[in-house]
Amino acid sequence: MLDRDQVLHVARLARLELTDDEVDRMATELSKVLDHIEAIRELDLDGVSPTSHVIDIVNVLRADQPTPSLPRETILAAAPEPLNDGFGVPSPGAA
Amino acid sequence: MSELIDLTAAQAAERIRAGEIAAAELFDAYRERAARDELNAFTWVADAAPEANGQSGTPLGGVPVAVKDLFCTEGVPSQSGSKILKGYRPPYTATVVAKLAEAGAPLLGKTNQDEFAMGSSNENSAFGPVLNPWDRRRVPGGSSGGSAAAVAAGLAPWAIGTDTGGSIRQPAALCGIVGLKPTYGACSRYGMIAFASSLDQAGPFTRDVHDAALLVRHMVGRDPRDSTSLEYPGEIELPRAEDLKGLRLGVPEDLTGSEGGIEPGVRESFEATIKLAEGLGASIEPCRLPHAPQALSAYYLIAPAEASANLARFDGVRYGLRVAGDSDLVTMYSRTRQAGFGAEVKRRIMLGTYALSSGYYDAYYGTAQKVRTKIAEDFRAAFEQFDFIVTPTSPCTAFELGAKMDNPLAMYLNDFLAVPMSLAGIPAISIPSGLSQGLPVGFQLAGPAFSESRLLDAAHALEGAIGFDGRQARR
């Protein structure tokens, strides 16, 4: 049900550079899983509202009061590429 | 020494309070055992006992706790079993871990797990599989396999883990200990490296039900930093019940029938436990949860969908692994994630991304959310007639390492009996009900939201009647 092209498309959305081998394996495995899962589409769910939260609460709000921020050295200590007091990345505009 | 290790956590805390043993002595005893861990249960062990400033006066007395890798602990590796977070030491501590430390349970070490809590065998860890202390050729279950194995093997007096679709209950069952998944929202998720946000819940691993109650009562409570955490109504009570008089237990045929693939040994143990429950005064009757068999399918859409977004932050920009930093941005992202994630994590990211993608949302994610509604309704209806629903925790006992690694679907079916409760957000506990061919079997009790005290009470009475002996795993 999932062909190679679909796998490649989804992998690109998810930013995963799969190997050729993985693409094939993913197509087979995911198809098998989806085949099993597909059964739920047979259920009669007309008029059933979806549940995204099991807890029935609303308005969990925070007062607009500042709390301390992290020191810059701390956050940059984990950075793969500290750059100019920030986090370096390949430029999205690079050719 | 071995005497110390044989104490339950509550007994140890009692002795510390009475001044019979020092908290540091207990800590060191466990620290040494954890450091010699041959099960690969730990990914990090504390160097020394923390300053014992008045810990003997705290409710948990200084009895140390092992913590699943995915709980962020300041300055301590918190890697969620993943290569992409190898060596990552967060600048803050998860609320639950901080609460336990405050209540007198200092951090003993971090335990191994399936990568990002995705798995039922602990074989999906970047730090290698965990071995089952009952039989080292077998898996401990997952995803909190390290925590379960550590407690079962006496490498930790108790531990915490997380349960998204059975990740506490199933390894507890396979390792012959007690594991509780609390009501969704009872414990703060702040600082837990997320797998599936609407399902993840922290809970205790302990040797007995009393310890589970003692530990979890200090984990629950509303956290202003977690919008989905709730004020726990009252306090979780320590269990005392010796019988089950007047309790109505429902056995959901929809789950325990042929579809669940329950092994004969597991079924035998389950039925024997049902008999014991009857002997303790409970009434047992079949009940219906008509949509529960579809829970696994709904779960394997909802959880991967949420995970696909939760794991998108691992992009090689702010922390963790980076690969191909000199290439263009998209290549850097894609190679970093390709190299940093294991096979199962990639599989679920793919599944979740697909389920949310344009044109498929309604058919997959939307439908799964509706199934979730029906499952929660099924439980509500059942709890009008029954106090608790009981099932085996896992359809099978600990299987051999590698046995299901090539068959994702077979692996997923391990969660068949555990995911319905996760989707409904209700509490469920697994207690050891005996051995099948020398391997532990788990018995699961599930109750309505916030019924933890009653659930623990019932589990306590049953535990007494079962008389499971876990010493064999603590050699």
Add this chain to the structure above:
Amino acid sequence: MSTGTVQYEPVIGLEIHVQLSTRTKMFCGCELSFSDPPNIHTCPTCLGLPGALPVVNEQAIHFGIMIGLALGCDIAERSLFHRKNYFYPDSPKAYQISQYDVPLCLGGHLGDVRIHRVHLEEDAAKLNHLGASGRIHGSDRSWVDFNRCGTPLVEIVSEPDIRSAEQAREWLILLRTTLRQLGVSDVDMSQGSLRCDANVSIRPAGTTELGTKTELKNMNSFAFVAKGIEAEIERQKRLLAAGEAVVQETLHFDPITGSLTPLRSKEEAHDYRYFPEPDLVPVLATEGMLAAARADLPAELPAERAARFERELGLHADTARLFAFRAELGDYFERALAAAGANGGAGLEPAELSNWIAPLTERIGSDADPARSKVTPEGLAALATMVKAREVSRDAAREVLTLMVSEGGDPRAIVEREGLGAISAEDDGLGEIVDRAIAADPDAAEKVRAGNMKAIGPLVGYVMRETKGRADGGEITRLIRERLG
């Protein structure tokens, strides 16, 4: 078909992002910052660290409801946050928490433009580019500053009710004034606290079907909004005239060259995979929250003010809008009006007074706030009153105003000092000058005498020149006709 004669009608909708001026970010307690050193306002939540969770800022909801009420929207009883998934270095979680299918506010209007929706979301981080230009193109390394990341934003989406670039600009100014008056944002385009994207399409005039639209980004001033839209309308017209089709795409407007270039998309196929944010619970707009927002609304919003200026004060519609949309002009005008009323005002009509605002802004710079000039509202009112009372001619008054702008002071004193008082009567010597004018141009005098009133111009001009504009035109005409009648 012959496209040369087809008249096209532009159809424009605006999407405006406004940073709210809360103290802290949308989902965490980090303080907002604007020009602070990089990466000093971050925490696990706004940095997207593993395990961190969002909690909604109550003040952002309050501001959101205020905006909704001010724009006449329906406030959703129950609104939701979704995750909008895309990978980009400015988005630390790789999803933006935003309201999607159930926004806080729906419907409404501002002036004659309908509002489609107003929703809350979080701002992205700032991406800086290495290299001399500091711009994205040609840079091979960039770095992220997360100070801005998580700043509360409202996104205001209009219906495609705007028909010209100028209308878009004017409406945006009205929106800015409205938001500024609500006190919910700095609404400063140059600082990025107000950002505007435009959806532009054109269609043959008189038809109702919408043409293919393009989205314009990066128009960071009111003038550029107008320029960008104008350029895009022209581009689309040229395409259609050449028999080509408009392609749906996002365009980047370069204000320096005026060019429009397609933007590379942030996410392939724009598949944002929205789904309800499981880390948050719904927002319920309670009666209490609505009442609190209502209580914080100003007594009169710009659109209402414009209506009042026009209806009650009899100002010209354009003037009324200008004064209301540029609140500083309206405020100045109302203070001057009060001052005129206080000194009797010689029956000065508000509309007459209003005519003095434009000459003032011409002299101080069209975007300047007159309250910051040396001309006080009292002074302007006094000058207008003097003109009305014919104590000074209109031309002389303009000269007085120029002096007031450069040195301030009371117009009466200036008139006195400069000898600019009106010459209005025979005995002021005006009669004499009129006689000289008639004598100097007998031709014109003859024509006027013969009933050709157009010929009076040169005679009046003569007197004006002679009196350096101090004489009243009406009075001069009267005196000439008296003599030639």
